[in-house]
Amino acid sequence: MRLAELSERSGVPTATIKYYLRERLLAPGRRISATHAEYGEEHLRRLRLVRALIQVGGIPVAAARDVLAAVDDDSLDHHMRLGAAVWAIPHGPDPDEDDPVTEAARRTADALLEQLDWGFGRELGAQSPPYRMLVAAIATMDGLGYPCDVAHLLPYARSAAELAVTDLDLVERYEQEEEQVEAAVALTVLYEPVLLSLRRLAQAEESHRRFG
């Protein structure tokens, strides 16, 4: 398809697509004349992913390029590529290494992973970005004096495990491995606002049930 059709089918303005091409977030089309290039379904898919990262995830262009590099890294096997691509999505600040509160938060996170028997997470530990994100979140709550020990965290972790099953079921509906990796990244980002809004709606429902 031509640029105009790519724009129409994706809902992304042509000027934005040209910007993504210049920023190497989108591979160039197949050149068919001095002024025209031809784009394929893979461009459409990639454009949707870029849009999800930048528009919904609010991810800076340079960080989005890192995520896409991980998506395209075919030196990894499928499982590792899936993990690496999702982990390349930026998250909050890393925990403050020298802080005793961080040390305590790390012990809480480790005890939680042990209790859940999340062996993969325990094996990788602080190498894994979501582990560091969790430690930082626990340290912040501890520092502010809000409850965040293993007993408090367990029910959240159990719900997260259910969410992950739902997430991976969705990812597995895509047939090709390349599509699965793209979908894992897009759905991780896109379902975050869905999940947070549903939690606030459910809180209102539960609060109405208890106090209403």
Place this chain on the structure above:
Amino acid sequence: MRLAELSERSGVPTATIKYYLRERLLAPGRRISATHAEYGEEHLRRLRLVRALIQVGGIPVAAARDVLAAVDDDSLDHHMRLGAAVWAIPHGPDPDEDDPVTEAARRTADALLEQLDWGFGRELGAQSPPYRMLVAAIATMDGLGYPCDVAHLLPYARSAAELAVTDLDLVERYEQEEEQVEAAVALTVLYEPVLLSLRRLAQAEESHRRFG
């Protein structure tokens, strides 16, 4: 307690506390001399909440002031005050009203609430900020061509309902109604990064189980 003790117990620097006082995010202490004021436990609690909103939630000062006004609004009964305070927490952009994609997303959201039998949410509809947040999130996914119909959303909503039970159990551990409202706001904000990091950790675990 004096300002120095308030700073030490809260972990918030005195300069920051003075800034919060100037910005009316914190009520003035009881003046005991020309240069000194005395602060109570309610200041310590409020300071933790302000810190949660601004530091973790990344909420601008003016918006934090709106949330605190809702927390302090004793014209509402407990249930309504709890809901109003949590709903005053800023969220993503509202859906684009005139867009046919938004119209379709609203129908999806309504069908979801009906299937869940969330009567409170159905009654309030678009008056409720998390409903508008959900509609915007669905519209974005639809617009990008990612799956987001009722069948896809239901398992996320079911997990959200479990999370809300956990959230409200935590809130109910606080004895006074005032403390419950403050805790509801703080825990809504503070558990978001906890939840999102646990989801990414659980995804890695589930992915390892399926593809590893």
